Amino acid sequence: MNIKSLLLGSAAALAVVSGAQAADAIVAAEPEPMEYVRVCDAFGTGYFYIPGTETCLKIGGYVRTQIAYDEDYNGTADWNPLTRGYLTFAAKSDTEYGALSGYINLETNDNGDTHLDGAWINIAGFDVGYFYNWWDDGLSGETDSIGSSNTLTNAIRYTYDGGTFQVGAAVDELRGSTLGYSNDGQATNDDVGVSGLLGFTLGGVTAQIIGSYDFNVEEAAFRALLTAELGPGTFGLAGVYSTDPNYFYDTAEWTVAAEYKIQATDKFFITPAAQYFGDVQTLDAIGNNSGDFDGGVDAWRVGVTAGYQITEGLRTLATVNYTEADEEDNVLTGSEDNRWTGFLRLQRDF
Template structure:
């Protein structure tokens, strides 16, 4: 058999096989249409649409390692380290009544080296625990749930002490016109601490607030009334851009110890946050207290006090920052003391 005959025979065989297979060909199923995640820019960066819905979703949080220092910080030790994990879920939808928001903030603290030593911390401060830090529903100006009140707002440094409790189960309404806002809140005071007295009954407080912004100047005036102790407090915070930084001033007064402020009868605070570089901020601060500390259920002492400190914030790289603060506190008729912390935080 010559080469020409072999090639002709091979071609005929391949044609026959191909025809037989074509009759039994398997047709692959059409792939289902895939809906890719779409970016939602209506509520800021980081949001995306939940597939198949018009609801926008955002995940964010941080991991923090911090070492606090101060006299007898933990037992007889003058320092204490802890780790914190914060995870937040933010959902928003445009409706005919305005933006509908649902927010969940979960926090886990680890202040000991053993998981077996974990306890639940109702205060949400330290200890070893996992708990709901915030959870609320917001529609337009109405906000209900567990969230931080206006009393959580303060100056940017870590020297000022302008509130005692700021996290409540609340019902709040805020009218926000952009450069001006005003609102009212009803707060449950169960489980909070006023001085050394724990509030176990379901008592309530009422807070009112107004604020304004003009160019680089911001003003906030708030008041809170504790119906159980029949005392209230008022606080003003003002900030303004001055030179290379921001000047902050504040004053607070209380008629007696109450859930919102029970550090002193009155206090004034000042700071200057200097933007040294794009990554470095230095904030010296000072506060003076009149009638510092409690001597009874709702009465303040006759001791005055003052505090001076420095806070340094540094951005190591995108998503990684460090903070260092040191404060000196001098109270009449008591030993002076140094306090502060060193923090490393990865935010996402």
């Protein structure tokens, strides 16, 4: 074998080996990373796309633990610890009518009570479903009593919000009402109520007027609410007039409440408040609400609420209130003529 043949054979062998190695070196392309959660920023922070859809979902809520003090209606002191878990779900998507929203709120307390605390649909200014009505709004502190205990209802509501000006109308089912009775003595709580709202926001001033009519007892209630940025804090003023006890307001014939929320630091605020009640609803002989304002009992209340943001998502709130009435046997102080209430709360929001 000569040198030329040897060189040609070696070159051929190297070509075969190189080709084989080149064939073995084929590497499959790496799969693109899957995007399990896509952030949806069209409706604010915290939303993400439900996989495979264009619907955005937000999950939130809180864990709350508190201890409350209450001199109950027979004047004995009662300390009540409470722990609560609360979940909120909000689903939103764009449509030709604007944003279509759905909300579900679930509440669970340490006594085993788990219930639906709201479920409704919102589109084009309409709310339809089970939600809190306008009487659930109030001043920022924990002293005032200017709303109803029956604010969570099945309802249909329309609200026009022009930014500066708001107007709305609502029809509520009067579920759970203890006012108004049929001939057989059973509460007729399947009637309806209607409400109207006028409001405006201008600079640091916000005002709202609500008028509601209870067809069950054929009585009406009206409320005006004003908040204004003033100095280092926010001043709040509210007034209520009720023709007689009804679904929307049954504490007193009229009342005026005022507060001043002082934002002492970025994390700490304190809110002193006071309220006067004219012609408070009385209790009957067996301690139930009498259903009228004929007792001629007036009352007043003073209190203070303080809150501190410990860290992001964790805050504490405390309040103490004192109420005094002209006479006992009324819905504010029970069988005594005065009453102390308050609580200390720790809450983790998410």
